[in-house]
Amino acid sequence: MRNLRKPRISLLMRGVPAALAALALSSCSSVTGSLDGVTGFEKVSGISEGAAPDAAYTLEILHVNDVHSNIDPVRISLRTGDGRTLRAAAGGPEALMSVIEARRKENPDLLMISAGDQITGNAANFDLFHGESDAVLHGIYRDDFYVLGNHEFDHGGKGIAAFVSFMKKHAPSAVFLNSDLSVGPESPMKDTGVRSAVREIGGRSVAFYGVTTPKKIEKSSAPDPDMTFTPAVETVNRLSAENSGKASIHVLVSHEGIEEDLRNAGKYNDIDIIVGGDSHSLCGGFGDYGLDGGCGYPAVLKNASGHLMCMVQANEYGKVIGDLLVSFDSGGNVISCSGRPFMPLDAAHAYFTDKGSEPGDPEAVRAAESLIADAGSPFIRSMPEESVSERLGPWRRKIAEHDALLGTAPEDLCSTRQPTETCVIRNAPVPGGSEVCRAFGEMYLSASGSGSSIFLGNSGGFRTDVERGPFTENSILSVTPFKNHIVRVRITGSELSALLSDAMRYISADMESRDGGIPCGCGFSYALSRSGSSLVSDVKIRLADGSYAPLEPAASYDVLVPDYIMRGKDGYDALGKKKPLEDFGTDADLVRKYLKEHGSLPRLSGEPAISSSGS
DSSP states (O other): OOOOOOOBOOOBOOHHHHHTTTOEEETTTEEESOOOSBOSOOOOTTOOSSOOTTOSEEEEEEEEOOOTTOOSOEEEEEEOTTSOEEEEEEOOHHHHHHHHHHHHHHOTTOEEEEOSOOSOSOHHHHHHHTTHHHHHHHHHHTOSEEOOOGGGGTTHHHHHHHHHHHHHHHOTTOEEBOSSEEOOTTOSOOOOOBSEEEEEETTEEEEEEEEOOHHHHHHHSOOOTTOEEOOHHHHHHHHHHHTTTTOSEEEEEEOSOHHHHHHHHTTOSSOOEEEEOSSOBOBSSOGGGTSOOOBOSSEEEEOTTSOEEEEEOOOSTTSOEEEEEEEEOTTSOEEEEEEEEEEEEOGGGOEESSTTOOTTOHHHHHHHHHHHHSTTOSEEEOOOOHHHHHHHHHHHHHHHHTOOEEEEESSOBOOOOSTTOEETTTTEEOTTOOHHHHHHHHHHHHHHOOOOOEEEEEGGGOOSOBOSEEEEHHHHHHHSTTOOEEEEEEEEHHHHHHHHHHHHHHHHTTHHHHGGGOEEEESEEEEEOSSSSOSEEEEEEEOTTSOEEEOOTTOEEEEEEEHHHHTTGGGOGGGGGSOOSEEEEEHHHHHHHHHHHHSBOOOOOOOOOOOOOOO
16 A cells, blocks of 8 residues: 545635535544635736746745655556546655756756655654654755744654754755744754745845744644744744845745645735645646646735735645746846646556556556646656665665555545545545545454444544555554554543534634544544534434434443544644543554454445535
């Protein structure tokens, strides 16, 4: 099984009612309905898509974000013109490096930027090397700047200090931008980066700033008690004013997510470019190929001074690299935003998901080549840079040594979080939400021997799709990389209903960046209302015969949950006030135990269709 986490559509939510329109979760648990919202950006009228012919200066930026310890290509599914589903490997260090090297030959002054979440998310890698192999990767790319994402905080200041040390060793060209984080005198973080950096690029002075996502860090990660953050807009405006005599061009590297970047764009006084991350947004012309490409590349906005601003993001996991070109007039004002995202495809090993198609199927190879040749296509042919394979080889071999066959996956399972999002592995919407969460939940209930019939999880705890076929040790570590313990808690029906409602209220405030908290699991169902005092309604509990009955508010239920949300993370604040009754070990260990007994993942079937309340 390979990393098949879905691209995440950029839904710009206009308040809770729009964000939650017709959203419903059901069964073990599934989701039906749709999310309304703006699925892109309107271009500022009159702005050229290409480089301005009268530009006094053009700045080129290559960028990635949310690589999450992935040092291999990622298989995705694409829709062909005849409606078939084509599967091929996308991105990967060798292919992205070929793009970087080709662009550097054309423009030695270009920049390479990583916009956060360089690490964690793939435990097969991170648990062995704790970020060192990731630093090697960014050293290969020769990053110029990077920022911390929320997942760099998963192991507190000690984990950040280790990663920053690895970056110094393996990626010495990369400047750690940190405009908003401060730590106490006893912090293990002895290097907290630079508040801003000014660099001469092609004869012009350019200032750089970096911000992360404090609210998400506090709610979803593990920051140290002595860590504090200053507000992004206030901080960046102060720093850019201080740099006004040193630079005429200002670039912000942000890990706040596309919704927050859009909200803040018009508040920044001097920022010309935002290179973003966190929301995994797939921006560019991907929608025609069955991928949820919901935002333009680049987005053209205006800052607080009324000047044009360019904003970009480059999806996730090293599948895409963005190439942004921004033209300026002699006064340092943006006059044109252009460029494109590149998604390299390994056409030579493509195959159809139809029965009997194997990697390298000539018909599939031709179909992949056709997608690449399509006018305006965001795909390019994967042209691996062999030196990258040599440098990553020792790390990859070590990962392979720890892999082992554990069983089989009888069917493809999707890890989509929001309803109606396209599942990459299936290239179709999955209105039931995270199938992976449901299947893993069933395994937790069985292997724990707890007697519980309900598993409540957060969708973001299940990182990748599961591909039908062999299921290995590294498969588990890709799906559940965070070593969460599965614990039992006893709650009343009214507490369960309130817990679901409270979590969704927190999540809906920034659905794009917080959708990892969307409740999923087994043995319960619920619907979300379009409006009203409670977002959650129609909560049901699965009975022993497989049918569902309304939740009883006064009844007590034994529920299995990850200790992550037991600590009150991702909006599950009420759980943080309770104590677990029993700990059954890590999520991965329970899956290993289940597979040892059963040999394969459970098939999902029989979930009832639950629709939204529509109120």
